[in-house]
Amino acid sequence: MSTPRPGGRSARVVASVHRAVVDLISRGDLDITISAVAHEAGVNPTSIYRRWGTRDQLVLDATAAHLRRNSSTPDTGSLRGDLLDWIADVEHNLGTPEGRALLRTLTTADDSPGHARDVLRHFGDITTVLDRAGQRQENPPTPDQVLDRILAPLTLRTLFDLPVPEGYGRHLVEGLLASASKVPEQPDPVAGHI
Amino acid sequence: MSTPRPGGRSARVVASVHRAVVDLISRGDLDITISAVAHEAGVNPTSIYRRWGTRDQLVLDATAAHLRRNSSTPDTGSLRGDLLDWIADVEHNLGTPEGRALLRTLTTADDSPGHARDVLRHFGDITTVLDRAGQRQENPPTPDQVLDRILAPLTLRTLFDLPVPEGYGRHLVEGLLASASKVPEQPDPVAGHI
Incomplete structure (x- = not known):
């Protein structure tokens, strides 16, 4: 996965998809699907499949990014x-x-x-x-x-x-x-x- | 939950429901439902709801029983x-x-x-x-x-x-x-x- 330019459209998609994953998990949806994430983030499911491949890769990437932001x-x-x-x-x-x-x-x-x-x-x-x-x-x-x-x-x-x-x-x-x-x-x- | 008489019909239902839970989890179904367990065990879902109340109580009871059997x-x-x-x-x-x-x-x-x-x-x-x-x-x-x-x-x-x-x-x-x-x-x- 290539790192998106900060502030570009791609970076905004990554940020909103990451936030959607964390929000869904925080609301108790432990078995989230890519289509639920796409709906929550307001992006096309195809964009998610293209960038992350699988649901598990998406969850790991979003969770890791969230933990990084909260750790010093x-x-x-x-x-x-x-x-x-x-x-x-x-x-x-x-x-x-x-x-x-x-x-x-x-x-x-x-x-x-x-x-x-x-x-x-x-x-x-x-x-x-x-x-x-x-x-x-x-x-x-x-x-x-x-x-x-x-x-x-x-x-x-x-x-x-x-x-x-x-x-x-x-x-x-x-x-x-x-x-x-x-x-x-x-x-x-x-x-x-x- | 009352303890069923060993060997009675009730004990057989408990054993087959417990086994169904462990089998489904072992096959990778981490998000099992009561209806899936009922189907796998060949019992009526109503019997499961009556005895265990919720899906989580059922999973905890079946898992604990399995671990007990395997521990000395x-x-x-x-x-x-x-x-x-x-x-x-x-x-x-x-x-x-x-x-x-x-x-x-x-x-x-x-x-x-x-x-x-x-x-x-x-x-x-x-x-x-x-x-x-x-x-x-x-x-x-x-x-x-x-x-x-x-x-x-x-x-x-x-x-x-x-x-x-x-x-x-x-x-x-x-x-x-x-x-x-x-x-x-x-x-x-x-x-x-x-």
């Missing part, structure tokens, strides 16, 4: 500060009915390994945060550890409507940083493979 | 042994296309807080395992810690089709046990609330 890449000067800023953003995004509905849609939108991982990256550019911490010799966790220890518990509680208490994101970040600061007691046979 | 409550004599047996079962269940489809359906089936947590319990009677470990003075983790540290990473990877390497469940169990065996470095402000 914090740069506070310390790993702890960056992770705390980042998780506050993620908690805020997932805490809305819209965020929860988008997350649920993501988990059913595509079966191709790798696609969802690409989308996960749009919860914020966490890789840049970890790279910068490495340059500062802060011994940062791996992206997989951030996924497993911080993002997974938060998203699972969001998906299943379990309680997310005040300060829960901070609790997850501190837990990961505390275990990273300890000397490992035994070699980890899996760490090299995930 | 290990009793190896040690917390580590029990957790390793349990996570092997969970990995096996979630590793099939059927298990992945059921998990995805669960996350979109109901918005009522508490319902999904009841279903999570059917990943195996993990509470009994933890209680027994407590009686043996093994200082077991809390159910919330098991959810966050073991079940969440595994289910998130399953939902998003991320790789689940061989030995991953064991890796999660050992990580949780290792951090439980350390003296906490600071009071945990959230632990009492989750």
